[in-house]
Amino acid sequence: MDWFRLYAEFSTDPKVQMMSEAMQRRLVMLFCLRTAGIIPTTDDAEVAFALRVSEEDLAKTKELFVSKGFIDEIWDLMNWDKRQFSSDSSNERVKKYREKRKAMGLTSNGYTKHIETVMVRDGGCCVYCGSDKNLCIDHAYPVARGGNDDIENLVAACKSCNSGKAGRTPYEAGMSFLNKRTEAIWNHWIKCNGFSNALEQIQNRTDTEQKEQKLSARHDSRAKPVDESPxxxxxxxxxxxxxxxxxxxxxxxxxxxxxxxxxxxxxxxxxxxxxxxxxxxxxxxxxxxxxxxxxxxxxxAPQPSQRGSPPRGPTSKTGEAVMKLQGVINGNQLDRNRDRQGLAGPVVLELGSPAGA
Structure with a gap:
């Protein structure tokens, strides 16, 4: 029975999840058609029949999938061979592994003496995904490709990652090291042993990481500075x-x-x-x-008077009352003085002005 790998990122990839459920179903159907060998060696009419859609809907589907980079103009799925790595069956892989070890003069269980040391070094977790379940020892550079039992080539891995790696290097399988210390140890071992293809993969990965670091640094420089004051x-x-x-x-x-x-x-x-x-x-x-x-x-808040400017008179109700009382007192004193002098007539006062002004 033919089958294909459907990765978990299908459920989180924005390019996929922003599409309607109908379009997601059509994409999975294309995976099935590619696995069965129907595409890309067929015409649009046969694809439309296989997807059970009209020619008009097929044209919209093709335009969308091409724009998202899922397919090319002849319905061939992009990166299919890389994503759908054809590995041997488990029995065949184990047989080749043992034959290779024997040819290299390695004992059948030569790496087992390092298991405890490797597990301690890698923190008891899979170096690829961080899981602490179902752990085993993985030859990061496969024995079938010339790897050996050096402790620098041995890493802790869960059985799922070990199986998914399937006779490839981690970089060939599109896997990343979460444990950067172990990755550095393995990269040094690769360089010392002269595995040219792995060295090229490391260089490509280093270039990519440097570009990402530059972009991250540029983004950080534009970010608002963090306030660290108390x-x-x-x-x-x-x-x-x-x-x-x-x-x-x-x-x-x-x-x-x-x-x-x-x-x-x-x-x-x-x-x-x-x-x-x-x-x-x-x-x-x-x-x-x-x-x-x-x-x-x-x-x-009270506004202070401008320096050098004359007083502007009362600035509050209390001030007004004080000035008015002072005016009454001054007026009464002036009336008594005028009575003693025999003067008559009203007294005109300006509020707040000194008596006799």
């Missing part, structure tokens, strides 16, 4: 978490709102949030809330 206070949020306010943020707010005691106002914000749990803000709205609060406090 937290002064925090504001309770509507999801029961706290929004931290740092020393750097307080200093920035103090520059923006000079007439406000910023630290005291943040204490007020915290007290208000604790007293009004149903009105607490979201994390994305916390700084907007703080800005609105501080802006209101700035507008309500």
């Amino acid at each position: 937290v002064v206070i925090s504001i309770p949020l509507n999801d029961s978490t706290e929004f931290p306010i740092t020393e750097r943020q307080v200093a920035e707010f103090e520059g923006l709102y000079p007439a406000v005691d910023v630290r005291q106002e943040f204490r007020g914000m915290r007290a208000w949030s604790l007293s009004n749990p149903t009105k607490r803000k979201t994390r994305s709205g916390a700084l907007k809330f703080a800005n609105a609060w501080l802006s209101k406090a700035q507008n309500e």
Whole structure:
């Protein structure tokens, strides 16, 4: 019975999962047709019949799959041979493995003396996927390809990864080392033993990783710097978490709102949030809330008079009352002086002006 490998990433690949279920089914059907040898040696009419779609729907399907890089113009699936590696059966592979070991003068169980050391070195986990279940020893460079029992060529692997590797190097199988220390040890061993194809794979992988590191560094340089200053206070949020306010943020707010005691106002914000749990803000709205609060406090704060400018008169209701009382006192004193001098007529005063002015 013919079969093909369907990888778990099918369920998470955005290129696949952004398609409708009908299109996903058609893609799987193409896998089946390719395994059966029907495509790419057939015409569009036969593909349409196999998928049970009209020629119009087939044209839309082909356009979509070509744009996503799943197929080419003749319905051949891209990277099919690489993804669908044809490995030997388990019995055949074991037979070849034993024959190769015998030809190289290796004993049938020569690597077993290293099992405990390798497991300790690799942390008791598969170096490829990190699983700690069903572990075995894998020859990273296969014995059938000339690998040996050197401890540097032995790694801990789960049986699933070991089987999936299927007589290939990890790089040929598209597998990555999660354990970078073990990968470095193996890469050094590869270089020392002169396996040219593996050296080329390592160089290609190194070039790719360097490009990824440069892109990552470029992205990091554009990222907003992290505020590592101490937290002064925090504001309770509507999801029961706290929004931290740092020393750097307080200093920035103090520059923006000079007439406000910023630290005291943040204490007020915290007290208000604790007293009004149903009105607490979201994390994305916390700084907007703080800005609105501080802006209101700035507008309500007493504004200092400009230096060198004359007084502008009363600045509060209390000041007005004091000036009015002073005017009454001055007016009464002037009336008594005029009575003693025999003068008559009303006295006209300007509010707050000195008597006799």
